[in-house]
Amino acid sequence: xxxxxxxxxxxxxxxxxxxxxxxxxxxxxxxxxxxxGPNGAGKTTTIEIIEGLQVQTRxxxxxxxxxxxxxxxxxREQIGVMFQHTELQRKIKVWExxxxxxxxxxxxxxxxxxxxxxxxEPYRNHYFSQLSGGWKQKVLLTLATLHAPKILFLDEPSAxxxxxxxxxxxxxxxxxxxxxxxxxxxxxYMEEAExxxxxxxxxxxxxxxxxxxxxxxxAHLTKEKSLIIQGESIDLTELKALPSVMKxxxxxxxxxxxxxxxxxxxxxxxxxxTRLNWKIDDFRYDRGTxxxxxxxxxxxxxxxx
Amino acid sequence: xxxxMKMTAVEMKLFFRDPQSLFWTxxxxxxxxxxxGFLFGxxxxxxxxxxxxxxxxxMALTLxxxxxxxxxxxxxxxxxxxLLRTYQITPLGAGxxxxxxxxxxxxxxxxxxxxAYLSGWLLYGIRTPVHIIGFxxxxxxxxxxxxxxxILLTGFSSTMEGAAGIGTLALNVQLLLSGGVIxxxxxxxxLPLKILAKCLPLHYxxxxxxxEWTGQSVNFLSLDVGIxxxxxxxxxxxxxxxxxxx
Numbered sequence: 285x286x287x288x289x290x291x292x293x294x295x296x297x298x299x300x301x302x303x304x305x306x307x308x309x310x311x312x313x314x315x316x317x318x319x320x321g322p323n324g325a326g327k328t329t330t331i332e333i334i335e336g337l338q339v340q341t342r343x344x345x346x347x348x349x350x351x352x353x354x355x356x357x358x359x360r361e362q363i364g365v366m367f368q369h370t371e372l373q374r375k376i377k378v379w380e381x382x383x384x385x386x387x388x389x390x391x392x393x394x395x396x397x398x399x400x401x402x403x404x405e406p407y408r409n410h411y412f413s414q415l416s417g418g419w420k421q422k423v424l425l426t427l428a429t430l431h432a433p434k435i436l437f438l439d440e441p442s443a444x445x446x447x448x449x450x451x452x453x454x455x456x457x458x459x460x461x462x463x464x465x466x467x468x469x470x471x472x473y474m475e476e477a478e479x480x481x482x483x484x485x486x487x488x489x490x491x492x493x494x495x496x497x498x499x500x501x502x503a504h505l506t507k508e509k510s511l512i513i514q515g516e517s518i519d520l521t522e523l524k525a526l527p528s529v530m531k532x533x534x535x536x537x538x539x540x541x542x543x544x545x546x547x548x549x550x551x552x553x554x555x556x557x558t559r560l561n562w563k564i565d566d567f568r569y570d571r572g573t574x575x576x577x578x579x580x581x582x583x584x585x586x587x588x589x
Numbered sequence: 590x591x592x593x594m595k596m597t598a599v600e601m602k603l604f605f606r607d608p609q610s611l612f613w614t615x616x617x618x619x620x621x622x623x624x625x626g627f628l629f630g631x632x633x634x635x636x637x638x639x640x641x642x643x644x645x646x647x648m649a650l651t652l653x654x655x656x657x658x659x660x661x662x663x664x665x666x667x668x669x670x671x672l673l674r675t676y677q678i679t680p681l682g683a684g685x686x687x688x689x690x691x692x693x694x695x696x697x698x699x700x701x702x703x704x705a706y707l708s709g710w711l712l713y714g715i716r717t718p719v720h721i722i723g724f725x726x727x728x729x730x731x732x733x734x735x736x737x738x739x740i741l742l743t744g745f746s747s748t749m750e751g752a753a754g755i756g757t758l759a760l761n762v763q764l765l766l767s768g769g770v771i772x773x774x775x776x777x778x779x780l781p782l783k784i785l786a787k788c789l790p791l792h793y794x795x796x797x798x799x800x801e802w803t804g805q806s807v808n809f810l811s812l813d814v815g816i817x818x819x820x821x822x823x824x825x826x827x828x829x830x831x832x833x834x835x
Contacts, residue, residue, distance in 0.1 A: 335678060337677070337678070357680055360678060360679060360680045361680055363678070364678075365675070365678040367671055367674050367675060367678075368671075369671055370670070370671035370672065370674065370675050371670040371671060371672060372670075372672060372675075373603050373667075373672070375603055375606045375607070376599065376603060380599055380602070383595070384595055384596060384599050385679065387591045387592045387595040387596075388592050388676075388679040388680055388681045389679070389680060390680070424675075427675065
């Protein structure tokens with residue numbers, strides 16, 4: 285896949301603070317690329333430089349082969365952005381908003397097609413303020429995509445939505461991805477990142493600390509592998525004595541085992557259970573999640589990773 | 590051009606959907622003209638009847654309040670809600686955005702003034718402007734000078750509270766020193782404040798509109814026109830250059 289965004293040795297300094305430190309990555313055409321990190325990590329600054337809203341102190345950025353510093357107008361014809369916490373005018377009707385935004389672009393855009401694409405027809409005459417959070421996000425997504433952008437930036441798209449609206453929105457995002465739109469997603473919902481992203485860039489303290497698929501990131505960066513076991517008459521001392529078990533900690537009715545190797549530890553646990561007649565009710569691998577990784581990132585000090 | 594026209598049309602619609610806007614546009618001019626005419630209608634300002642100054646003074650007041658409270662605060666409201674950032678990322682641009690607001694402001698202003706004039710004509714027999722063409726030219730020039738200034742001043746704030754503070758200060762200082770409701774010729778100001786008043790845009794707006802409406806000869810008419818034209822260019826450039834989307 286060809287890169288649609290190339291970021292090389294990007295740095296941004298605000299007075300005495302280096303917010304972004306020598307970051308490099310590329311985003312391929314048609315992928316959902318996540319950028320995650322704690323608040324203040326530098327991800328918004330990085331994205332705003334790519335969008336042409338800020339200018340870098342050092343390094344280079346190419347978006348669809350164009351430099352955002354020099355070609356911001358051309359880039360804005362080809363990208364869409366859905367910001368977090370955006371409101372339209374309270375008394376603008378849905379169709380009026382779509383019609384207004386469609387006139388900002390040089391090529392002709394059909395308002396009816398745009399309304400149809402995200403099933404907004406039943407709400408076309410509703411005021412924006414009358415819509416639920418989920419429908420507001422759909423309207424904003426429509427406005428960000430009505431010019432068929434090649435790259436779509438989504439900033440916390442499902443913040444504040446209920447689970448059903450969130451899943452609806454995810455479905456639409458994946459639909460756009462399937463239609464060939466490259467999507468850059470920032471989110472604090474790690475489930476969202478795991479579900480949607482093909483690759484994720486982890487940013488912390490202004491540095492890129494990881495860049496891979498969600499599965500590989502979890503595997504490489506979560507330091508512990510755990511097994512969860514639950515059952516009757518399980519003896520904690522026996523479990524602790526197993527060669528592959530580093531730690532065994534009871535938690536409510538379960539026991540969490542920190543192990544060196546999933547396969548060996550599983551074999552040892554089941555052999556022991558069979559030999560000692562334990563009745564196992566639940567047994568799970570816990571490889572960690574992006575949530576664990578995010579929590580780990582948030583508490584780590586600069587330079588630890 | 591299509592973005593400018595569409596945005597102007599949408600902003601007009603939104604303006605007239607707001608009941609408060611309707612009050613300020615249609616009822617406020619009528620009430621103000623009625624009250625001022627009732628209170629001071631028999632007074633003279635020099636050799637001109639005060640009631641003949643009502644409309645140009647009312648226009649100066651309305652131009653200033655429209656620029657600060659209808660245009661400026663509306664834009665700050667959009668900034669606060671994040672809407673301006675959404676506009677920023679499109680090819681719209683600050684020039685077209687400000688242009689659309691200024692056209693919308695001009696239409697609203699003309700509506701208000703039509704109401705004010707009709708009220709004054711019906712209630713107090715106020716005549717039409719003496720120099721009709723000059724008056725329309727002066728109105729356009731004052732609009733071009735005042736609207737970008739209002740957008741520029743309120744734009745220094747990112748919150749509605751801040752913009753309201755800036756707007757109130759800018760309006761009241763100008764009204765107190767440069768007239769607007771009470772003609773500045775009647776204001777008993779000490780010399781330093783008179784000098785300060787001459788540094789304020791509203792002074793020249795008042796001067797020019799009054800001269801064109803009453804047909805009074807004004808010694809420094811070309812100075813008024815020059816200053817207002819300069820303001821129009823300067824504030825238009827500055828309001829675009831320093832337009833803050835977020």
